[in-house]
Amino acid sequence: MRTRVAVVGAGPAGLLLSHLLDAEGVDSVVVETRTRDHVESRIRAGILEQSTVDVLTAAGLGGRLAAQGDRHRGIHLQWPHERHHLDFETLIGRSVTVYGQTEVQKDLGAAVRQPVLYGVRDTAVHDAESERPYLTFEDAEGHRQRLDAEVVVGCDGSFGPSRGSVPQAVRQTWERTYPYSWLGILADVAPSTDELIYAWHPDGFALHSMRSATVSRLYLQVPNGTPVRDWPDDRIWEALATRLGHGQDGWQLTPGPITDRSVLPMRSFVQQPMRHGRLFLAGDAAHIVPPTGAKGLNLAVADVALLAPALASWLLRGDPALADAYPGTALRRVWRCTHFSWWMTTMLHTGGDPFDAQLQLSQLRRVTTSEAAARELAENYAGLPIGF
Template identity: 75%
Template sequence: MADERTQVVIVGAGPAGMLLSHLLAADGVDSVVVETRSEEYVAARIRAGILEQSSVDLLTEVGLGDRLTRDADKHRGIYLQWPEERHHLDFVDLVGRAVYVYGQTEIQKDLIDARRAAGQVVHYEVTDTALHDIESDRPSVTFTDSEGRARTVVADAIVGCDGSFGPSRAAIPARESWDRTYPYSWFGILADVAPSTDELIYAWHPDGFALHSMRSESVSRFYLQVPNGTDPASWSDDQIWDALAARLGHGQNGWTLQPGQITDRSVLPMRSHVSTPMRHGRLFLAGDAAHIVPPTGAKGLNLAIADVALLAPALTALLKGDPRLADGYSETALRRVWRCTHFSWWMTTMLHTTEDPFDTQLQLSQLRWVTSSQHAAAGLAENYAGLPIGF
């Protein structure tokens, strides 16, 4: 049994875990990261692509903004659309904040490069991960490393950044959770084609929701509302482009959708989940280990960043003998979690069609209100562009 000693063990090497290790290192706190997947797999996961202003500010302040500042596409707002109508909401005019298109894969590359240069210890491709003694001041994590050796890392605190299926959430006793499973999924498509829009288009359509997003000047990201259980292979390329053209309004007021080569397709179930508390003893949860939101409001990655931005100073203070921030972490983080959970639900239910004609009229009424009332538009903009960390 090989033993290691560190101050914080971080379970999960995604953006939340790697950013936390970076923030802790800046405060002089040592950490060890353990991850079940390979480095290549974690770096290549195609997930979120929208960063709030506060997330960009934080990443820049901690030395992770070089490529972000150079390559991110700054957006002033979004388009909301339904048949024969398209309206632009300018977040900068409404609330003074923009959003930025910069994929999670790019953030992960920046974090991996920065932590490797700093000599961060990361154990990839581990198995049998288990948490022990979380109510003591010497908790530990055991696992089998990629070479088959049993290992133990003893620490002062453990942080679970290991998503909804990792061991961290399950290690908290007497936890309470809230769930909402939506009756539809997102069919995600990545295509080698320049975006046909300058900013994201969120489209309500009788056939189902559609979203035109982007990853770069030459790569576009699209989503279609589909029934749960849809097999992505059951759609031909022509069917995909025809559905996108219809739902996004190809030909409407002269706008055209440019098709291209589809390079990736996947189906993402839609759900909301909040697990409380986010701390028990010396175990803390961050990111998807504590909460999941549907992607409609672009909150998932930004919530994870906000969590670790709160948690890093709390852990630093705790290790110096001051427990106040750590004691308040769960309550403080959950205020923002629930606000973002509500906003994500609100955007989702406003834009995704059902078979109920009553729902249809409510959704269209809400869309007309949001695009005609400055106060309503400002509320959407404030939530989408991001509330302050620690809200």
């Protein structure tokens, strides 16, 4: 097989890249280890920046998003006995949209016209430093395959082969593992809030999010290594009610049937360069952020929104300038979002140190009483321009 761009990974980054390349007139083939059903059913992010909404809409993927997405003007920040709303639209004229990654994935799966090969195994990147890189893999029928290309793009996350295909001698990585995790649940119950609640509490952070008018998504800070079995339904709802302020100013948390639960470790990770020869990295293959700032999916979209026109300019018109600039341009946004995610995480998660707790409360009061501080949060949360 032969194509111009071989894409490893059929998550949102890989499929969006294929879709954008197709619009530019560039052929691609996407290979994915998991089945299509598995990829489209994974419970992941649910908050889209304004920049992400703009990219998807401009790419012709905004139909269901416009009809079913829930536009939010801002977020609530809370600590015991206080809850404050930050109105992004008033502060910066931008908003965010609640629309699950599973829905984005389905939209992309229905729209993509280039070949996508699911269920492959043992994918490997070869000759990235040459002018003819290629992939080898075993297809779903068990046949060994070779896919020749002009460019390979790794959109295969933390555990795919692309990240490790950058030689260790030129690779730089930065990583922080946080001393807590999130216990996340999906519940078949209407959200108890109009917009997300980010709650600081001495018992630990809590977040009330949602996926639709009938499905709530909620999180609790828990110690690393916490087994899911330690948190039966009653304990989860009791902790959520306590941390989110059930009964505070008459607000009520409505419990419901829990349909999914999992524990998510928290870490920050950045690898550079995001290009080695003719191998480019995008999304979680190059960077991971804790979910507090809602940046993971949005960073992946920003990466491929930069990369698609860069590859088209290089492969179709012989101009490598944008492709050469991609690693630096992408990393500026990556590090800004990495900092914002770290800042939100460390401001809201408790660690048992009374001094740190007072610093966190001071920061929360600053953000909710200073227009300048609130605007800084809003600009980062709602999404900086793609190529800022």
